Amino acid sequence: MTQTPSFITQKLKIGGMDCTSCKMKIEGSLERLKGVSEASVVVATGCLTVTYDPEQVSEKTIQERVKSLGYKTDNSISQGSQAATTDDLSSRNHDHDGGDEHAHAHNHGSGAGEFNLKRELPSVVIAIVLFTIAIVFEESLHNTPYNIAEYAVIIPAYLLSGWTVLKTAGRNILRGQIFDENFLMTIATLGALAIHQLPEAVAVMLFFRIGELFQEYSLGRSRRSIKALLEVRPDTANLKVNGRVTEVSPERVTPGDIILVKPGEKVPLDGEILEGSSQLDTSALTGESVPRTVKPGSTIFAGAINKSGALTVRVTKPFAESSIAKVLDLVENAASKKAPTEKFITTFARYYTPVVVFLSLGVALLPPLLIPGANREDWVYRALILLVISCPCGLVISIPLGYFGGIGAAAKRGILVKGSTFLDALTAVKTVVFDKTGTLTKGSFKVTQVIARNGFSESELLSLAAKAESRSNHPIAASIQEAYGQPVNESAVGDYQEIPGYGIKAMVQNQEVIAGNDRLLHRENIDHDTCNVSGTVVHLAVNRRYGGYIVIADEIKEDAVSAIRDLKRIGVEKTVMLTGDSETVARMIARQLGVDAFVAGLLPEGKLEELEKLLDPSAKKKLAFVGDGINDAPVIARADVGIAMGGLGSDAAIETADVVLMTDAPSKVVEAIEIARKTRRVVIQNIVMALGIKTLFIVLGIFGLATLWEAVFADVGVGLLAVLNATRIAK
Numbered sequence: 001m002t003q004t005p006s007f008i009t010q011k012l013k014i015g016g017m018d019c020t021s022c023k024m025k026i027e028g029s030l031e032r033l034k035g036v037s038e039a040s041v042v043v044a045t046g047c048l049t050v051t052y053d054p055e056q057v058s059e060k061t062i063q064e065r066v067k068s069l070g071y072k073t074d075n076s077i078s079q080g081s082q083a084a085t086t087d088d089l090s091s092r093n094h095d096h097d098g099g100d101e102h103a104h105a106h107n108h109g110s111g112a113g114e115f116n117l118k119r120e121l122p123s124v125v126i127a128i129v130l131f132t133i134a135i136v137f138e139e140s141l142h143n144t145p146y147n148i149a150e151y152a153v154i155i156p157a158y159l160l161s162g163w164t165v166l167k168t169a170g171r172n173i174l175r176g177q178i179f180d181e182n183f184l185m186t187i188a189t190l191g192a193l194a195i196h197q198l199p200e201a202v203a204v205m206l207f208f209r210i211g212e213l214f215q216e217y218s219l220g221r222s223r224r225s226i227k228a229l230l231e232v233r234p235d236t237a238n239l240k241v242n243g244r245v246t247e248v249s250p251e252r253v254t255p256g257d258i259i260l261v262k263p264g265e266k267v268p269l270d271g272e273i274l275e276g277s278s279q280l281d282t283s284a285l286t287g288e289s290v291p292r293t294v295k296p297g298s299t300i301f302a303g304a305i306n307k308s309g310a311l312t313v314r315v316t317k318p319f320a321e322s323s324i325a326k327v328l329d330l331v332e333n334a335a336s337k338k339a340p341t342e343k344f345i346t347t348f349a350r351y352y353t354p355v356v357v358f359l360s361l362g363v364a365l366l367p368p369l370l371i372p373g374a375n376r377e378d379w380v381y382r383a384l385i386l387l388v389i390s391c392p393c394g395l396v397i398s399i400p401l402g403y404f405g406g407i408g409a410a411a412k413r414g415i416l417v418k419g420s421t422f423l424d425a426l427t428a429v430k431t432v433v434f435d436k437t438g439t440l441t442k443g444s445f446k447v448t449q450v451i452a453r454n455g456f457s458e459s460e461l462l463s464l465a466a467k468a469e470s471r472s473n474h475p476i477a478a479s480i481q482e483a484y485g486q487p488v489n490e491s492a493v494g495d496y497q498e499i500p501g502y503g504i505k506a507m508v509q510n511q512e513v514i515a516g517n518d519r520l521l522h523r524e525n526i527d528h529d530t531c532n533v534s535g536t537v538v539h540l541a542v543n544r545r546y547g548g549y550i551v552i553a554d555e556i557k558e559d560a561v562s563a564i565r566d567l568k569r570i571g572v573e574k575t576v577m578l579t580g581d582s583e584t585v586a587r588m589i590a591r592q593l594g595v596d597a598f599v600a601g602l603l604p605e606g607k608l609e610e611l612e613k614l615l616d617p618s619a620k621k622k623l624a625f626v627g628d629g630i631n632d633a634p635v636i637a638r639a640d641v642g643i644a645m646g647g648l649g650s651d652a653a654i655e656t657a658d659v660v661l662m663t664d665a666p667s668k669v670v671e672a673i674e675i676a677r678k679t680r681r682v683v684i685q686n687i688v689m690a691l692g693i694k695t696l697f698i699v700l701g702i703f704g705l706a707t708l709w710e711a712v713f714a715d716v717g718v719g720l721l722a723v724l725n726a727t728r729i730a731k
Contacts, residue, residue, distance in 0.1 A: 007037055010059060012048045012073045014041070014066065024396060025069050028350050033057050033065060048073075070171065123160045124209060130157035131202050154198040162189060162205030181208075181391045184353070188387040192708060195377050197384075200708035204388055207712045234268035234302055234324070240312070250302070250319040261311040267304045270322045273297065275312035281305040341683055342420060345399045356390035356698070363702060378704065385701035388711040389694055391719075398686045398722035405729035406679030414662035415672045422658040425641045426676035430621040431614055432572050432669060435607075435635075436579035436586070437475070438628045439645045440593060440666060441554045445479035445536065449551035453529070456547040465540055465550055468506045468513040471496050476538060477504075479552050501580055501603035503538070514541040518582065519601065521546070532584045556592055563666035564594050570673060573621075576614065578607045578635075607635045615640070626669055643669060679729050686722040693718050 014026065023041040026048060030039035035056025040049045050062055063073045133153050159166075162185065169182040185208055192201035237250045238260040245260050250268040253259060258274070261267050267280070279291035282304045291307055294300055300313060303324030319325055364383035368376040403420035410417050417423055437443050450458040466484035469477035470493055481488070494507040502523065503516015514524055518531050521539050528539065528546040536554055540547040564575050577598040579586050586600035599610050615623050625632070625639035633656045636642030644657035645664055661668040697714050700706035 006053050006055060007051050008054055009049060009051045010062070012050070012063070012066070014048050014071050014073060022071075023400075024350065024392075026066060026071070029065055029069055030062060033061070036062070124206075124213070127157045127161040127202070127206055127209075130154075130160070131199070131206055135199060151198075154202055157202045158189070158193070158205060161202065161209045162186075165205065165208070184357070184387050184391055187357075188384045188708075191380060191384045191387075195380055197381065197708065203709055204712045207716045208391075210716065234266040237268035238262065238265075250322075253315055253319065255315050255317060257315045259313050259315060261300075261306045261313055263306055263308055263310060265306050267300050267302050267306060267311075267313075269302050269313075269315045269319055270300070270317040271313040271315045272299055273311055274314055276309050278309040278311055279307040281307055340421070340424065341687075342399055342403065345396060345687070352392060353390060356386055360384070360386040360390070381708070382701050382704055385706055385708055385711045386698055388708060389697040389701060389715055391715050398690075398719075398726045399683055401723060402679060402683045402686060402726040402729060405682075405726055406675055409679075409729055410672060410675045413668070413671060413675075415668055415675070416660040416662065417672070417676075418658050418660075422641060423676045423679050425622050426624070426659070426673050427680045428620065428622040429624045429641060429673055430572060430616075431574045431576065431623040432567055433576045433578060433611060433614060433623060433625045433639070434595070434666070435625075435627040435632050435645075436577055436581060436589060437554065438664070439626055440560045440577060441556050441589065443475050443554060443628075445475050445552045445554050447479055447483035447550055448553045451530075451548045451551070453546055453548040456542070461540055461548050462550065464508055464511070464513050464542060464547070465515050465538060467493055467508045468504050468515045468540075471506075472498060472504060476536065476552055480538065480550065501606075512543050515539070532582070536581060536585055556589065557664070557666060559665050559667040561593055563670055566667065566670040567673075570670060570677075572673075574614075578602055578610055580604075580606075604632075604634065607632065608638060611635050611638060624669070626666070643672070675729075682725055682729055686725055689725075690718050690722055 014022075026041050027039045030036050030050055033052075035053040037051040037053070039051075041047070048066070052062065066073050130153050165182050165185050169186040172182060185204060189201040189204050192198070192204065234250050236247050237253050238245050239248045239253055240258040240260050253269055259268065259271070263278070273294055273296050275296060277293070277295040280294055280300060282292050282301070292304075294311070299316075300311070301324065302319070302322040360383040363386060364380045367379045368374045400420075403423060406423050407417050407420065410423075417426075434440050447462075450462055452458050452461050462480070462484055465480050466486075467488050469480050470488040470490055492509055495505075497505045499505060499516065499520065502520040503514065505512070505514050507513070514520060514526065515538055517537065518539060521528050521541065524541070524544075526541045526544060526546055528541075530539075530549060533549060533551060536552040538550045538552065540549065567575055574597070575595045577586065577590055577593065577595045579589075579598070579600055580602050581589075581600055583600040586598050590598040599606075602610065611623070611625060619640070622640040624641040624643055625635050626643040626645050627633075627636050628645055636644060636656050641659060642657045643659045643661060645661050645666070659672055661672070693714055697706055697711055701711060
């Protein structure tokens with residue numbers, strides 16, 4: 001969501017975040033504060049992200065509002081922080097201390113928010129035994145309206161299964177928080193007791209409790225999967241100082257320090273290898289299982305696992321700016337950016353529950369007054385059914401859990417999606433626009449031909465080109481340097497000028513050398529006899545005289561052709577390639593790839609203009625742009641979905657793009673769209689299923705065709721099915 005410059009984002013740890021009512025209460029209460037733009041609770045990590053205008057509301061006010069709801073806050077995850085550790089995640093799920101304890105149905109008053117079946121099971125089992133006794137001996141116990149034996153069995157079962165619900169409902173009412181599932185269950189069951197529907201009252205509480213246990217179990221699995229992902233975070237670094245190796249925290253290591261990475265250890269920081277060679281397992285970062293071979297001079301990234309030889313590494317970035325820190329931060333906080341569907345469901349549930357409560361009150365009071373012969377007890381019973389079925393738990397928790405599962409599933413495959421809103425956008429992508437170099441082609445250029453003209457020799461032409469390009473970090477310049485194969489004395493190069501989209505102009509050994517594309521020669525009015533050459537070409541002119549050209553080849557990536565084909569298979573209507581390369585080269589590459597259209601000879605600003613022509617004015621059909629995340633940052637930012645290709649180690653990619661592909665494989669674009677569509681399908685299934693079943697039972701309840709038993713089965717069943725359906729995405 002685009003914010004004005006005055007808005008800041010704060011992240012807070014909130015204890016006991018295991019339930020939908022917690023999420024709804026905190027988000028709803030904060031978003032009603034003036035100056036708060038958005039509040040988002042990620043149930044699976046127990047983290048609150050709030051975006052607000054500090055000129056209208058203070059951080060202290062926000063924390064006080066959260067505390068007034070019965071929670072304890074901890075702002076140790078603050079603005080601009082990096083990903084939390086596994087221990088941080090565990091600490092986020094603790095209960096509150098002292099008198100500010102927030103006991104609710106999901107924590108069951110326990111001392112730890114982490115799901116513990118052994119702790120929860122005894123009271124549930126005892127309640128089931130007592131409930132079974134009450135059912136088996138119902139006829140013998142039910143001789144009189146208020147048989148002591150009946151109450152002696154039912155009331156303990158009721159309290160064992162529902163005490164936490166009753167306590168939480170009472171506490172919330174005192175705080176002015178009425179309309180949640182605890183209140184609904186309390187009113188429904190007390191009403192059932194009042195009209196002497198004792199087994200139904202226990203059944204409502206018991207099945208509600210069992211349903212919550214299943215939901216907690218599912219949430220626990222989701223939390224554990226996130227913890228497993230966060231375990232790729234390195235814990236220690238072997239700092240090498242004066243020949244001695246000391247084990248320290250990665251945060252204490254600074255750029256320029258030397259570290260030792262032993263076989264089997266995680267690489268703790270980004271750096272450059274000074275000594276040693278090895279195989280690195282980068283699957284935690286890229287999702288690819290094939291080991292990567294590294295040697296002196298290779299760049300390595302934090303989070304990779306050193307498989308064989310010992311490596312001596314010079315650190316190039318502090319831990320907070322390392323690849324793994326940014327990846328973990330993205331994964332953990334992606335769910336805080338809500339999709340429109342999530343926002344709709346949260347808002348819907350906020351109004352839906354009070355509406356059903358008042359509808360139930362009307363059902364209980366009005367028919368006995370307006371319909372002759374209407375039985376008051378019968379209509380009260382129907383009203384209780386509405387209260388039970390109106391719980392929005394399964395719906396509200398399964399939607400964010402679905403998106404969270406989608407983001408997690410993508411991350412495991414080396415696809416970082418920065419929020420559920422971008423998952424939704426990916427489902428509507430109908431046009432995919434690719435940059436060429438480094439995206440569809442390998443970008444590993446090699447000189448294949450040197451053609452000299454006007455008396456220049458091939459070696460002389462290559463030497464002048466290498467010296468002119470010596471200060472450029474462009475892949476084409478690197479390929480010329482590699483072909484030249486000799487060190488360049490940069491003091492011999494002066495008046496260096498890089499002309500974006502054209503090439504280089506420099507003074508080399510007192511000669512003016514121009515090296516670039518055909519457009520540069522025309523711009524400089526250099527007479528030349530060759531314009532159109534197959535492949536990537538660097539033309540040279542020395543002292544305004546054409547010297548010839550160097551042909552450089554760039555290979556198409558192995559999966560590029562299949563990626564374009566698969567995009568069409570999954571329903572993408574148009575694929576386009578944009579490049580600054582020549583028309584001849586672009587046409588040849590486009591033909592090999594099978595893209596629908598291409599535009600060649602583009603400057604960086606030209607790519608932006610071409611992309612804007614392709615955008616759908618109605619915004620219904622989304623456009624995704626796939627680029628390298630550095631040169632293409634403005635185009636990535638302008639697209640409906642900006643995808644950075646080969647984001648590993650690229651700060652610009654991670655900062656600018658909505659989706660970061662940690663490998664440079666175009667086929668990951670197809671995978672990202674497919675994961676997004678599967679997530680969307682599951683979310684829609686949950687919405688339709690939950691609302692459909694609840695609406696059906698509301699109607700059946702009003703007409704007296706449903707019982708409390710059926711209502712509670714439907715409510716628990718809907719919640720459980722929705723949560724289980726959401727967990728399918730991660731698989």
